Amino acid sequence: MPNFPQNLTTSQEAPAILPLSGSELVRLVQGGVNVKAAVGQLTGTVTSVLAVKQGCRIATTTNIVPSGIQTLQGIALVDGDRVLVAGQTNSVNNAIYIVHTGPWALAPDFNTSSQIISGCMVSIAQGSSSGLVYVLTTPDPITLGTSPLTFVPLGFGGPPAQPLTGTEAVPAQQGGNEVLTTSQAIANLAFTGTGLAGLPAAAALTGADLFYGVQSGSDVKVTGTQITTLLATGGPGLSRTGNDFPKTNNTLANITGLSINVLASTSYMFRAELAIASGAGGVQAAISGTCTVNNIVYDGWVVDSAANGTKGNAQASALNGVVASVIPTGAAVHITIVGLIEVQNAGTLTVQFAQNTTNAAASTVKRGSSFLAFSVP
Numbered sequence: 001m002p003n004f005p006q007n008l009t010t011s012q013e014a015p016a017i018l019p020l021s022g023s024e025l026v027r028l029v030q031g032g033v034n035v036k037a038a039v040g041q042l043t044g045t046v047t048s049v050l051a052v053k054q055g056c057r058i059a060t061t062t063n064i065v066p067s068g069i070q071t072l073q074g075i076a077l078v079d080g081d082r083v084l085v086a087g088q089t090n091s092v093n094n095a096i097y098i099v100h101t102g103p104w105a106l107a108p109d110f111n112t113s114s115q116i117i118s119g120c121m122v123s124i125a126q127g128s129s130s131g132l133v134y135v136l137t138t139p140d141p142i143t144l145g146t147s148p149l150t151f152v153p154l155g156f157g158g159p160p161a162q163p164l165t166g167t168e169a170v171p172a173q174q175g176g177n178e179v180l181t182t183s184q185a186i187a188n189l190a191f192t193g194t195g196l197a198g199l200p201a202a203a204a205l206t207g208a209d210l211f212y213g214v215q216s217g218s219d220v221k222v223t224g225t226q227i228t229t230l231l232a233t234g235g236p237g238l239s240r241t242g243n244d245f246p247k248t249n250n251t252l253a254n255i256t257g258l259s260i261n262v263l264a265s266t267s268y269m270f271r272a273e274l275a276i277a278s279g280a281g282g283v284q285a286a287i288s289g290t291c292t293v294n295n296i297v298y299d300g301w302v303v304d305s306a307a308n309g310t311k312g313n314a315q316a317s318a319l320n321g322v323v324a325s326v327i328p329t330g331a332a333v334h335i336t337i338v339g340l341i342e343v344q345n346a347g348t349l350t351v352q353f354a355q356n357t358t359n360a361a362a363s364t365v366k367r368g369s370s371f372l373a374f375s376v377p
Contacts, residue, residue: 239260267340270349
């Protein structure tokens with residue numbers, strides 16, 4: 001502690017006051033007891049008192065007349081309520097007020113300039129800003145009655161966002177530049193795809209285009225060709241007839257819907273199941289297609305509604321081998337063909353059908369008949 005001379009007559013006789021570091025001790029009373037506190041502790045306490053104000057019941061965001069008992073935002077105010085007035089036309093008049101029957105008074109913690117600092121906060125309990133915390137963004141120093149006061153909500157909680165009207169300005173990028181658009185324009189873009197002038201049209205995808213996938217739990221990139229190959233070879237190919245397929249002659253024809261694409265240098269097992277309403281003279285079926293084969297082996301069985309069965313002709317090394325049978329007129333027939341093919345060049349595998357002889361009464365492959373093929377190692 002400096003040793004001050006007695007009976008000072010001029011300020012030059014006194015030692016200069018040094019800047020406080022925050023660690024100096026001062027005496028004060030806490031709970032009726034003399035205690036010591038650091039200057040830094042006092043500074044922090046004063047700042048926190050100034051920075052966090054007692055909460056308000058509501059906050060106004062449009063111009064009001066701060067006088068009398070009012071109902072605002074559906075809240076019936078009473079004498080003594082605290083109100084954050086934050087939307088006055090003249091923002092100098094923004095402040096925390098106490099509701100009275102006459103003109104509202106400034107709140108005791110907001111009625112002098114020394115009580116107000118930039119960044120001070122106040123929470124709102126009810127009304128349209130319920131749950132929000134407002135912060136004073138006006139820079140220091142602030143002079144009450146002179147400085148424009150701007151309060152901004154921090155966004156903690158609050159009421160749900162209101163629906164957009166379509167006229168709100170929304171930042172966006174166009175041609176590499178920052179632009180403002182409207183929410184309605186964005187909605188139009190989402191629903192109609194219009195509004196992208198200047199952007200190139202999407203090109204057709206190729207087999208080299210990259211896509212993202214997951215393999216054994218890890219992100220990987222795959223090409224369109226790999227996806228196509230996977231779809232063709234990674235699982236069974238299945239086709240079914242969607243409509244009846246009638247024939248009245250003995251010329252084999254591809255059954256509509258019973259065709260499967262096959263890849264080059266790949267082996268397949270296949271099975272055809274044909275439900276047939278037979279006309280006179282019997283029916284015949286075969287495996288055909290546009291692919292070329294290194295080898296093919298298949299056989300067939302024909303069973304009628306009277307449980308009469310006929311084994312077909314086993315075929316090897318070529319497509320178009322016929323499984324034939326003679327069945328009485330009008331009998332229900334079921335043909336099963338199974339086989340193994342080693343494809344040389346890619347193409348199709350197709351099931352064919354015809355009568356054994358030309359007859360007026362049609363023999364018909366019924367809707368729902370199926371053809372299944374799947375790759376094997």
